[in-house]
Amino acid sequence: MIEKIISWSIDNRFFVWIGILIIIIGGIYSVMNTPVDAIPDLSENQVIVYTEWMGRNPQIIEDQITYPLVSNLQGIPNVKAIRAASMFGMSFIFVIFNDEDEIYWARTRVLERLNFAQKALPQGVTPTLGPDGTGVGHVFWYTLQGDGYDLGELRAMQDWYVKFALQNVEGVSEVASFGGFQKQYQVSISPHKLIYYGISVMNVANALKQNNRDVGGSIYEMNRMGYMLRGLGYIKDIKDIEEISVGAYKSIPIKLKDVANIQMSSDIRLGIVEENGEGEVVGGVVVIRYGENAKEVIDRVKERLSGVEKGLPPGVIIKLAYDRSDLIEAAVATLKEALWEEIMIVSLVVMLFMFHIRSAMVAIIAIPLSVLIGFIFIKFFGISLNIMSLGGVALAIGDLVDSGIVMTENAYKSLVKEVLKTED
Secondary structure, eight states, X not given: OHHHHHHHHHHOHHHHHHHHHHHHHHHHHHHHXXXXXXXXXXXXXXXXXXXXXXXXXXXXXXXXXXXXXHXXXXXXXXXXXXXXXXXXXXXXXXXXXXXXXXXXXXXXXXXXXXHHHGGGSOTTOOOEXXXXXOTTOEEEEEEEXXXXXXXXXXXXXXXXXXXHHHHTSTTEEEEEEESSOOEEEEEEEOHHHHHHHTOOHHHHHHHHHHTSSOEEEEEEEETTEEEEEEEOOOOOSHHHHHTOEEEEETTEEEEHHHHEEEEEEEOOOSOOOBSTTSOBOEEEEEEEOTTXXXXXXXXXXXXXXXXXXXXXXXXXXXXXXXXXXXXXXXXXXXXXXHHHHHHHHHHHHHHHHHOOHHHHHHHHHHHHHHXXXXXXXXXXXXXXXXXXXXXXXXXXXXXXXXXHHHHHHHHHHHHHHXXXXXXX
């Protein structure tokens, strides 16, 4: 069989060159369009359902949220398993699909069931889908640092400026904030004062809710002109909260400041984030979408951060905490180094032992062509370029070197013998 292939190749050199050209074009296209990452994605094909009900213990979360959701999610097509975890104020459900199922098809099926399962949950509780990323999708971490700014101010910059700017980057699934304090208005009610004035806690809650919204009015016509009426009622500072009326006592309005203490504070924290033991920091984690090219997404995020940093207050800078592109570039550089080193070794060995340039060219050309064929198959089977796959290619280059030298030497000896027989 091999003899027939060699004979056909010798007789049809034009088609051989066409095949080489196709391999080069296909290999380059595969290299340019195959996702590049450092870590192989071995995570399961899963959809995460996240539900928040703050202030409730794990047993209530399990009985009123996790169990109803898991029961309604049963029966979805192509589901291998459903796993759940209940904790303080939060519920996580992991719906595991078959590996060959398309991730966005799976998310659509889960979302359809969640619309139906919403009826079984407590009022005001809404389950949401997790990001369309994988377990190794955390490719970029950054922190915000600034002298003279507290952790609450830095967290506000992250949540309301940096995060929204990075979420628009192509290929980014989610930007998760971490560290710092989330600011909130806290109303500490005095129960003795409520009893004295005859005001219930629900009256206070309803007053806060009703006085923190804008309302629309009708149209007032005057001199053939129509004026749209609206009431502005959003709370802007602590003073606005203090002046809210919660009832009346002997025809005298009772304001919220008469029965409660209002202050600006932070939400309950379940942990902190430190960097290198130097103190707390505020930052974000960039999660890429399923199947995206990690290297390209990281480059786009860095480009966007350079523009975002210009809009931050004076003294605030963005510091990189983790950048997977360094590991990706190191893996690619290792493959390039192995490729060129093997080509040089083959060239020197063939030239030293056979003193024949054309024989050396055969082995030299065979190595990169074989690597390009490998990249074509990597693209065809949907495998990402990572440490494992690139390491396999680097090891295969060593086998190509051995076979290239042996085949070239045997072919050269056979040709020499044929020449000597002809001369005799």
